[in-house]
Amino acid sequence: MLTLHTWTTPNGRKIPIMLEELGLPYTIKTVNLGKKEQFAPEFLKLSPNNKIPAMEDGGLTIFESGAILTYLAEKTGKLLPPNGPQRYKVLEWLHWQIGGLGPMLGQAGFFAVRSEQKAPLAIEHFLNETDRLLGVMDKQLSQHTYIAGADYSIADIACYPWVMAALDKLKPALADKLDNKPHLQRWIKTVGERPAVQRGMALPKVD
Numbered sequence: 001m002l003t004l005h006t007w008t009t010p011n012g013r014k015i016p017i018m019l020e021e022l023g024l025p026y027t028i029k030t031v032n033l034g035k036k037e038q039f040a041p042e043f044l045k046l047s048p049n050n051k052i053p054a055m056e057d058g059g060l061t062i063f064e065s066g067a068i069l070t071y072l073a074e075k076t077g078k079l080l081p082p083n084g085p086q087r088y089k090v091l092e093w094l095h096w097q098i099g100g101l102g103p104m105l106g107q108a109g110f111f112a113v114r115s116e117q118k119a120p121l122a123i124e125h126f127l128n129e130t131d132r133l134l135g136v137m138d139k140q141l142s143q144h145t146y147i148a149g150a151d152y153s154i155a156d157i158a159c160y161p162w163v164m165a166a167l168d169k170l171k172p173a174l175a176d177k178l179d180n181k182p183h184l185q186r187w188i189k190t191v192g193e194r195p196a197v198q199r200g201m202a203l204p205k206v207d
Contacts, residue, residue, distance in 0.1 A: 002026035006053040010161035014065045015053045017200030028204045066098045069154040079154045090148040093155035104129045112173040131177045141183035160191050
């Protein structure tokens with residue numbers, strides 16, 4: 001039985017989506033970030049960078065969402081080609097999300113929404129970078145059904161919760177910048193209609 005330690009953030013919802021897609025049995029242990037549970041000694045043994053998600057599979061522990069997605073894909077032979085050029089297309093877009101889309105949306109959300117002290121230059125910079133990255137997605141999706149090509153993959157799973165967070169938290173700040181990206185809008189609808197994505201986005205369930 002897999003044990004997933006996670007919370008209700010974009011990174012935290014990637015792995016529930018993946019597990020629901022794969023149909024693997026698993027349990028969730030919530031790590032309440034608001035209560036600083038990510039700094040608890042028992043969690044730091046799993047994730048020394050005090051970040052969610054982390055996963056246990058028998059005696060193996062893995063932290064970092066990209067590593068967990070890759071592990072689960074290779075464990076099951078699904079959602080990541082085993083070899084060849086298409087494998088690396090999936091991996092490059094997975095790493096694009098980890099290194100670009102996620103961090104920039106996170107910074108945009110902090111400076112434009114959550115920070116009590118507003119820094120106009122920082123807000124402008126991170127909103128512009130968010131718009132640029134969403135534009136990169138829109139261009140890629142104008143040529144392909146999914147972010148890495150014709151097939152749904154772990155790259156889509158990695159990107160989707162972050163795009164939905166942008167739509168939820170940053171839509172007022174981004175204004176009409178989301179309306180001129182029709183291919184991204186099509187992808188959001190296509191991925192969002194997947195039952196496993198809907199179930200995964202609702203996890204973890206918290207009171």
